[in-house]
Amino acid sequence: MSTPVLELRNVVKTYRVKQGLFGKPKPLKAVNDVSITLQKGEVLGLVGESGCGKSTLAKILLGLEATTEGSVLVDGEEIGEQNRLALARRIQPIFQDPYSSLNPRKTIADIVSLPLRVHNIGDAKSREKSLRETLELVGLPSRVLNTYPSQMSGGQRQRVAIARALIMHPEIVICDEPTSALDVSVQSQILNLLNDLRAEFGLTYLFISHDLAVVEHLATRVAVMYLGRIVEEADVADLFEAPRHPYSRALLNSVLTPDPSQGVPDTQLGAAYPNPIDPPSGCHFHPRCPFAQDHCKTTAPRPVPRKGGHVECHLHDPEGPMYRPDFTV
Amino acid sequence: MNDMTKPLLSVRGLTLDIPMSNGTLHAVRALDFDLHRGETLCIVGESGSGKSLTSLAVIGLLEKNIRRNATQMNFDGTDLLTASKKQMRALRGNRIAMIFQEPMTSLNPAYTIGDQLIEALRLHKNVSREKARNRAIELLEKVGITAAASRLGQYPHQLSGGLRQRVVIAMALMCEPELIIADEPTTALDVTIQAQILSLLVDLTREMDVAMILITHDLGVVARVADKVGVMYAGELVESGPAADVFGKPLHPYTRGLLRCIPQPGKTERGAALGTIPGIVPSLIGDVKGCAFRTRCPHAVEACRDAIPERGEPPHKFLCVHPDGARAAEGEPA
Numbered sequence A: 001m002s003t004p005v006l007e008l009r010n011v012v013k014t015y016r017v018k019q020g021l022f023g024k025p026k027p028l029k030a031v032n033d034v035s036i037t038l039q040k041g042e043v044l045g046l047v048g049e050s051g052c053g054k055s056t057l058a059k060i061l062l063g064l065e066a067t068t069e070g071s072v073l074v075d076g077e078e079i080g081e082q083n084r085l086a087l088a089r090r091i092q093p094i095f096q097d098p099y100s101s102l103n104p105r106k107t108i109a110d111i112v113s114l115p116l117r118v119h120n121i122g123d124a125k126s127r128e129k130s131l132r133e134t135l136e137l138v139g140l141p142s143r144v145l146n147t148y149p150s151q152m153s154g155g156q157r158q159r160v161a162i163a164r165a166l167i168m169h170p171e172i173v174i175c176d177e178p179t180s181a182l183d184v185s186v187q188s189q190i191l192n193l194l195n196d197l198r199a200e201f202g203l204t205y206l207f208i209s210h211d212l213a214v215v216e217h218l219a220t221r222v223a224v225m226y227l228g229r230i231v232e233e234a235d236v237a238d239l240f241e242a243p244r245h246p247y248s249r250a251l252l253n254s255v256l257t258p259d260p261s262q263g264v265p266d267t268q269l270g271a272a273y274p275n276p277i278d279p280p281s282g283c284h285f286h287p288r289c290p291f292a293q294d295h296c297k298t299t300a301p302r303p304v305p306r307k308g309g310h311v312e313c314h315l316h317d318p319e320g321p322m323y324r325p326d327f328t329v
Numbered sequence B: 001m002n003d004m005t006k007p008l009l010s011v012r013g014l015t016l017d018i019p020m021s022n023g024t025l026h027a028v029r030a031l032d033f034d035l036h037r038g039e040t041l042c043i044v045g046e047s048g049s050g051k052s053l054t055s056l057a058v059i060g061l062l063e064k065n066i067r068r069n070a071t072q073m074n075f076d077g078t079d080l081l082t083a084s085k086k087q088m089r090a091l092r093g094n095r096i097a098m099i100f101q102e103p104m105t106s107l108n109p110a111y112t113i114g115d116q117l118i119e120a121l122r123l124h125k126n127v128s129r130e131k132a133r134n135r136a137i138e139l140l141e142k143v144g145i146t147a148a149a150s151r152l153g154q155y156p157h158q159l160s161g162g163l164r165q166r167v168v169i170a171m172a173l174m175c176e177p178e179l180i181i182a183d184e185p186t187t188a189l190d191v192t193i194q195a196q197i198l199s200l201l202v203d204l205t206r207e208m209d210v211a212m213i214l215i216t217h218d219l220g221v222v223a224r225v226a227d228k229v230g231v232m233y234a235g236e237l238v239e240s241g242p243a244a245d246v247f248g249k250p251l252h253p254y255t256r257g258l259l260r261c262i263p264q265p266g267k268t269e270r271g272a273a274l275g276t277i278p279g280i281v282p283s284l285i286g287d288v289k290g291c292a293f294r295t296r297c298p299h300a301v302e303a304c305r306d307a308i309p310e311r312g313e314p315p316h317k318f319l320c321v322h323p324d325g326a327r328a329a330e331g332e333p334a
């Protein structure tokens, strides 16, 4: 296999949070020993419930947060503090909210060309050229150049955000819920655009979303996160057709396809939401897992390789006492 | 579902106008719908199409600048158009309960969960604190909150978003409402919690014969929960009918377009281009004539500028100049 464009090795991010007014700060492992690799042209979908650490992971990749432990590699080279700016040229973000991520007092031209000015790329003339090319790429007419974000629709604003990310010709785009604030009629335009850009420029995406149907549609590989860990990672077809981790399975069961002959599915999950400051012992998922046994309460499952990734669950560990080779869904 | 019996809620010709500096915004135009006990009506549609305003109009919580007109708005024999403020207050939170997207709009940060649940009941019903407290615990358990008794002393900020929304749902159920109006109740929640909360609401409507209006833009939610569907576009109900009909044989070009926009696992090919509805919603300020969807409709013709006839076989109705809503034009049998 060729060198991955992006790699995380055993990354840990610990925040210190206070509970209550006078409490002593306690460590919260938002990202807990995560390793992932992204090959050029891949779309890695990252899913998992609110607070599991998806955005923290994205911020680490963007250099907006430092890692507590572990390393980030781009094209096999470790990214240290000193070359953050260089990293920013190659990895660009598209965030969820096209309303608040655009400065309301700047024109579209200012907003989209800002990265070029920050990184001191080109002269006024070449910047103008890049600007027009990029707008065309994302399907915005050049007459919007001198308008303000408030004069645009949600879909147009998200195109502006995408243009701002693409003007740097990044290799990797980190999309954190890029369409969840949009109407479905607008969402489909943006998803098509992201797909076209990938085909045309070989872009690599990390795609974070709560909408599993969207992830299934766009991703080539999927990572499922629970309480700071990637509990399962696999090629998209394998994950959606044969999820192995009980949490992945519950997630997929919760997807509501527009099929009126079916009712609301039973997730079979308990409602015992974990406290990230004081995570459950053993397998972090055990209090909600319908298959948990005593072994799960005491021992954390190790990652077991599977095609395109791994799974962390005792049911899938051939060397463990709970191994059930027949356990597929 | 029984169309013979009298509907619990009946709305005819609901129109909402909002005076703006540059003219009148015709936010909701001539809406008709009925809802029976035990029935769930889901309203879907583009952002800004008037879904939330419609529900606020029913419970009389519109902002003062909005003018409401209707030929009929009846809740179980009470005329909501002429009801006094006092009568409306007696209905709200009692026989008609509301759940909004953001749980903090319904919770007071200064009071404990327990106090708020107990008050919700004692405001309308003459029961002891003890009884109210027991009911609060019972309902918190029902919405899937463990160690319910110990939660009563907690403040809203001590709970996660998902837990808060469950508390709001428990609060809405304290008085055993006959109608629940839920505006995007699960949009801010995770998919697993969304499924848990929706199945809870569905069970309630079935077991206790509660009627529900559920507003969402998630077509998956609609398909799984609705008995009836109303599709709104630019202030109008462009298509409505039994869920199986609207999903099985969508007629209005907007409904058909919407269903093509979403990836449908098993149906759409992974990575293939999704359908789109190019263009944007027109301004509803000033005179609105003809079909508001015509600027984005692939089947628009000259006649779409004129008054649009209501078509279809009740209860499955739609608004379009094309008698089959362009099913034939899209290569499907009529």
Ligand SMILES: Nc1ncnc2c1ncn2[C@@H]1O[C@H](COP(=O)(O)OP(=O)(O)OP(=O)(O)O)[C@@H](O)[C@H]1O
Pocket: A015, A016, A017, A028, A030, A048, A049, A050, A051, A052, A053, A054, A055, A056, A057, A276
């Ligand atoms: N700056 C911070 N200080 C302290 N704790 C933080 C900080 N940022 C995030 N956290 C905590 O880290 C955990 C992971 O948060 P993160 O935002 O990465 O979750 P997420 O998976 O993106 O959730 P969502 O789906 O809701 O966006 C959460 O428990 C969160 O409360």
Ligand SMILES: Nc1ncnc2c1ncn2[C@@H]1O[C@H](COP(=O)(O)OP(=O)(O)OP(=O)(O)O)[C@@H](O)[C@H]1O
Pocket: B018, B025, B027, B045, B046, B047, B048, B049, B050, B051, B052, B053, B054, B063, B065, B066, B217
């Ligand atoms: N108090 C108000 N004053 C002026 N305009 C208003 C007011 N309330 C709502 N509107 C406008 O009325 C229209 C319908 O709003 P409504 O909130 O019902 O939309 P919606 O269908 O619920 O949309 P969403 O899916 O975004 O929640 C919108 O154009 C909105 O901007």
Ligand code: SF4
Pocket: A245, A246, A247, A283, A284, A285, A286, A287, A289, A290, A291, A292, A293, A296, A301, A312, A313, A314, A315
């Ligand atoms: S290790 Fe045990 S608790 Fe964890 S997911 Fe597997 S079966 Fe469930």
Ligand SMILES: [Mg+2]
Pocket: A054, A055, A056, A176
């Ligand atoms: Mg996030």
Ligand SMILES: [Mg+2]
Pocket: B051, B052, B053, B183
């Ligand atoms: Mg609304």
